[in-house]
Amino acid sequence: MPDIVVVDDLSKTYPNGHSALAGVSLAIREGEILALLGPNGAGKSTLISTICGIVTATSGTVTVGGHDTRTAFRAARSLIGLVPQELTIEPFETVRATVEFSRGLFGKPPAPAVVERVLRDLSLWDRRDSQIRTLSGGMKRRVMIAKALAHEPRILFLDEPTAGVDVELRRDMWAVVRRLADTGVTIILTTHYIEEAEAIAERVGVIAKGRILLVEDKDQLMQKLGQKELRVELQTAVPALPAEIAREGLSLSEDGGTVIYVYDRRGERTGITRLLSDLAAAGLTLRDISTRQSSLEDIFVDLVKENT
Ligand SMILES: Nc1ncnc2c1ncn2[C@@H]1O[C@H](COP(=O)(O)OP(=O)(O)O)[C@@H](O)[C@H]1O
Numbered sequence: 584m585p586d587i588v589v590v591d592d593l594s595k596t597y598p599n600g601h602s603a604l605a606g607v608s609l610a611i612r613e614g615e616i617l618a619l620l621g622p623n624g625a626g627k628s629t630l631i632s633t634i635c636g637i638v639t640a641t642s643g644t645v646t647v648g649g650h651d652t653r654t655a656f657r658a659a660r661s662l663i664g665l666v667p668q669e670l671t672i673e674p675f676e677t678v679r680a681t682v683e684f685s686r687g688l689f690g691k692p693p694a695p696a697v698v699e700r701v702l703r704d705l706s707l708w709d710r711r712d713s714q715i716r717t718l719s720g721g722m723k724r725r726v727m728i729a730k731a732l733a734h735e736p737r738i739l740f741l742d743e744p745t746a747g748v749d750v751e752l753r754r755d756m757w758a759v760v761r762r763l764a765d766t767g768v769t770i771i772l773t774t775h776y777i778e779e780a781e782a783i784a785e786r787v788g789v790i791a792k793g794r795i796l797l798v799e800d801k802d803q804l805m806q807k808l809g810q811k812e813l814r815v816e817l818q819t820a821v822p823a824l825p826a827e828i829a830r831e832g833l834s835l836s837e838d839g840g841t842v843i844y845v846y847d848r849r850g851e852r853t854g855i856t857r858l859l860s861d862l863a864a865a866g867l868t869l870r871d872i873s874t875r876q877s878s879l880e881d882i883f884v885d886l887v888k889e890n891t
């Protein structure tokens with residue numbers, strides 16, 4: 584897939600001297616769902632606001648569909664739909680009028696069929712004539728998305744679409760995002776929820792302190808960094824591991840009471856059976872065994888810790 588957004592060496596220092604982005608480069612592929620995952624204050628909103636032209640970069644460039652956001656702002660912006668973090672909708676307006684109005688803001692002629700399709704995609708068609716104030720929180724969020732899609736953008740930015748939302752609503756939102764992706768829209772969402780990135784993204788970019796630490800296919804990320812750990816608690820602590828059981832991934836806890844074996848959870852042969860029989864042959868008696876799997880959470884926590 585070709586890149587639809589290219590961010591090159593982007594930096595942003597706010598007037599108060601705060602450096603929110605420091606040399607960010609990122610290529611977004613047409614049609615993908617990319618999650619920008621990072622803790623609060625990482626620079627996620629600054630990054631997408633800069634891409635969308637709401638915040639002016641201190642240095643660096645952004646192109647959207649080949650258009651430079653500085654020299655060809657209108658062309659670039661017309662390809663983008665942005666759903667900001669806060670709800671900003673008129674309570675007394677109807678759903679349909681709100682969406683039609685947003686389309687008009689982009690100078691696009693009225694297109695009832697487009698508005699209908701957007702409202703249907705977001706399961707809002709039945710409520711098209713309702714005033715916004717009568718809608719549930721989840722519906723209001725979907726109206727925000729409908730507004731952002733009204734001018735038929737090819738790229739949709741969602742800034743923390745489920746921040747402060749309960750689990751149920753969050754799952755609804757994930758389903759909505761997946762459905763939109765199926766219509767061919769490129770989706771970039773920011774989140775500080777690891778499980779959100781894990782649940783919907785095809786690629787994950789980890790951002791902390793204004794830098795992108797990595798961007799990787801989610802599955803590869805999980806595979807590369809997702810390891811499993813077997814912990815064998817010994818009946819009696821030992822001063823060192825017997826030489827005859829040494830192997831890659833094997834270590835002894837500091838107190839000598841637990842043998843720790845780290846292995847690739849996707850491996851065909853994990854070597855566990857062999858390890859356990861070797862432990863027995865070396866005269867070590869087992870008291871208990873447990874395993875734990877590293878999740879995107881561990882990976883994320885490690886990364887952010889290392890880099891901040
Ligand atoms: N208008 C602003 N003026 C000064 N500092 C700002 C402004 N907006 C954001 N910041 C700071 O920049 C950093 C990144 O903010 P933001 O992009 O909102 O992060 P995130 O969206 O990841 O939580 C934070 O430390 C924040 O306080």
Ligand SMILES: [Mg+2]
Nearest residue numbers: 627628668743
């Ligand atoms: Mg933010």
